[in-house]
Amino acid sequence: MSGVFSPTRAKIKERTLRTDKWWIEPLITFSVLISFIFYATFRAFENANYFAEPLISPFYSPCLSTACVKGASLIGTPIGTLAIFGMVISPALFILIFPLGFRMTCYYYRKAYYRSFWMSPPACAVAEPHEKYTGETRAPLIMQNAHRWFFYAGLVFNVLLSIDAILAFKNTDGQWGHMSVGSLVLLANATLLWGYSASCHTCRHTLGGRLKHFSKHPIRYKLWTQASALNHYHQQFAWVSLFGVAFADIYVRAVASGAITNFYFF
Amino acid sequence: MARKLNLRIWRGDATDGGLKDVQVDVNEGEVVLDVIHRVQATQMGDLAVRWNCKAGKCGSCSMEINGKPRLACMTQVSSFAEEETITVTPLRAFPIIKDLVTDVSFSYKKAMQIPAYEHPKELAPGDARMEQIDVERSQEFRKCIECFLCQDVCHVVRDHEENKKSFAGPRFFIRIAELDMHPLDMLKNRKRTAQEEHGLGMCNITKCCTEVCPEHIRITDNAIIPMKERVVDIKYDPARMFSGLLRREKRD
Numbered sequence: 001m002s003g004v005f006s007p008t009r010a011k012i013k014e015r016t017l018r019t020d021k022w023w024i025e026p027l028i029t030f031s032v033l034i035s036f037i038f039y040a041t042f043r044a045f046e047n048a049n050y051f052a053e054p055l056i057s058p059f060y061s062p063c064l065s066t067a068c069v070k071g072a073s074l075i076g077t078p079i080g081t082l083a084i085f086g087m088v089i090s091p092a093l094f095i096l097i098f099p100l101g102f103r104m105t106c107y108y109y110r111k112a113y114y115r116s117f118w119m120s121p122p123a124c125a126v127a128e129p130h131e132k133y134t135g136e137t138r139a140p141l142i143m144q145n146a147h148r149w150f151f152y153a154g155l156v157f158n159v160l161l162s163i164d165a166i167l168a169f170k171n172t173d174g175q176w177g178h179m180s181v182g183s184l185v186l187l188a189n190a191t192l193l194w195g196y197s198a199s200c201h202t203c204r205h206t207l208g209g210r211l212k213h214f215s216k217h218p219i220r221y222k223l224w225t226q227a228s229a230l231n232h233y234h235q236q237f238a239w240v241s242l243f244g245v246a247f248a249d250i251y252v253r254a255v256a257s258g259a260i261t262n263f264y265f266f
Numbered sequence: 267m268a269r270k271l272n273l274r275i276w277r278g279d280a281t282d283g284g285l286k287d288v289q290v291d292v293n294e295g296e297v298v299l300d301v302i303h304r305v306q307a308t309q310m311g312d313l314a315v316r317w318n319c320k321a322g323k324c325g326s327c328s329m330e331i332n333g334k335p336r337l338a339c340m341t342q343v344s345s346f347a348e349e350e351t352i353t354v355t356p357l358r359a360f361p362i363i364k365d366l367v368t369d370v371s372f373s374y375k376k377a378m379q380i381p382a383y384e385h386p387k388e389l390a391p392g393d394a395r396m397e398q399i400d401v402e403r404s405q406e407f408r409k410c411i412e413c414f415l416c417q418d419v420c421h422v423v424r425d426h427e428e429n430k431k432s433f434a435g436p437r438f439f440i441r442i443a444e445l446d447m448h449p450l451d452m453l454k455n456r457k458r459t460a461q462e463e464h465g466l467g468m469c470n471i472t473k474c475c476t477e478v479c480p481e482h483i484r485i486t487d488n489a490i491i492p493m494k495e496r497v498v499d500i501k502y503d504p505a506r507m508f509s510g511l512l513r514r515e516k517r518d
Contacts, residue, residue, distance in 0.1 A: 003425035008361035010276055010368075011283050017353050018333030107491050110471045121421040124474035125333055125358075133426045135468030142467070145494075145502040152504070201487070205495035213449045215397030231487065 004127050015127040022123035026116035047090035052256040054170040055182040057249045058189055062160050065091040102154040105147035107201045108238045151202040158193050165190040180264040189248040192241040199230035199237045268293050276355040279364045292343050299327050299338035314365035322480055325413030329366050330355045335415040335478045359424040373414050376434045380441050384452040400449045407444040409481040416475035422468050433465035436475035436485050443489035461497045
């Protein structure tokens with residue numbers, strides 16, 4: 001008997017005496033995240049409908065494989081067409097580890113999935129079901145310390161997706177000065193991703209959080225205060241940017257598959 | 267105007283105990299501690315409850331109210347529905363002494379294990395000067411009233427008694443952060459000891475400590491995560507790893 005049922009503690013048989021609906025939040029989190037995981041997995045393996053000039057899905061950008069459809073590769077195709085059992089590996093599978101790793105190791109998402117998937121704990125003051133707990137002190141969870149590595153990789157992706165958004169202000173013939181619904185969708189996606197990165201705890205730390213003397217580094221202090229202000233909304237950025245990525249992909253897929261036409265304002 | 271309130275209070279000690287139902291008068295504006303005192307005065311003369319300031323500043327009346335760690339003196343009865351039964355229990359992470367009183371010495375032992383501020387040798391105590399922006403950063407952590415609600419709610423020790431020997435808890439992570447961020451503190455190895463001796467790596471950022479803090483200290487965002495990032499600086503940072511600084515720092 002451990003935890004709240006330890007022999008020295010007050011003898012209360014219930015795992016929690018909370019009377020509010022504490023299970024709603026982890027349930028919603030679980031439902032949304034699992035839906036995203038299923039959708040992202042389907043799309044990563046679909047290997048189709050990810051490019052419709054000038055729009056590219058964020059799941060497939062940068063498209064690095066020679067298997068990419070014509071025009072989809074922004075920075076070349078250093079990876080050849082690889083296949084397993086005769087099936088071509090989707091270009092998305094070469095890159096998704098980076099945004100996935102960034103979100104998996106994110107301090108906000110850790111809270112979200114530790115509570116909703118692993119129930120460690122499911123909610124505050126609700127006893128968790130696990131017999132043992134070692135936290136992030138050993139493998140595999142010690143890998144959470146790699147968040148900074150993924151943060152740097154995420155910045156590279158933000159730059160590339162921003163270029164995708166700028167390129168989306170072309171028309172289907174490659175001429176500049178046009179704007180479509182797709183342009184706005186990719187622009188919103190890139191903006192939200194920058195917001196998510198700028199509000200990240202690692203960003204805040206890198207800009208000035210690691211300092212001992214704010215007074216000796218006034219510029220970094222200023223940057224830190226601004227990152228701190230954004231950091232208050234990191235949870236919101238985490239969710240909205242996730243929806244942004246999914247929506248951008250859904251939109252590009254719909255255009256690329258011919259289900260809808262990308263409407264041009266001018 | 268007084269009304270009747272249904273209250274369930276945990277009564278007992280280390281050998282046995284259980285929830286007892288009572289009905290008690292409650293007046294407008296009263297807090298849960300007022301009601302407990304009325305029960306003590308009128309129905310349960312030997313009810314043990316720890317309290318002091320009744321103003322949310324001493325941190326004595328920590329208990330669990332409807333399962334949530336809270337200060338009884340800061341919990342308005344009117345925040346619950348009139349027909350609702352309010353359940354009051356002692357803190358469930360610590361050994362029970364009697365009724366609503368627990369033994370919180372775990373936290374005092376942990377406090378003794380945190381090395382104190384180390385003043386610069388070249389500065390006489392009265393000569394130390396700090397800029398306001400450096401002071402402000404740790405000011406938030408100094409608001410702690412040591413109610414130990416964060417220690418109580420933290421699942422690392424609440425749900426795993428065996429972790430108490432290797433985990434200092436959120437209250438002491440803010441103490442370590444405060445010292446590590448102090449511009450004049452000379453002790454060099456706080457980051458490493460936070461991780462290797464005080465169990466910082468066991469925290470999985472579920473933010474319950476922040477949720478229950480009556481002083482609204484952003485324990486996770488402003489102390490624990492920054493400390494985790496500082497540990498990454500010395501142990502897992504890619505730039506330092508590649509430049510070999512990590513190895514050199516370890517030798518130091």
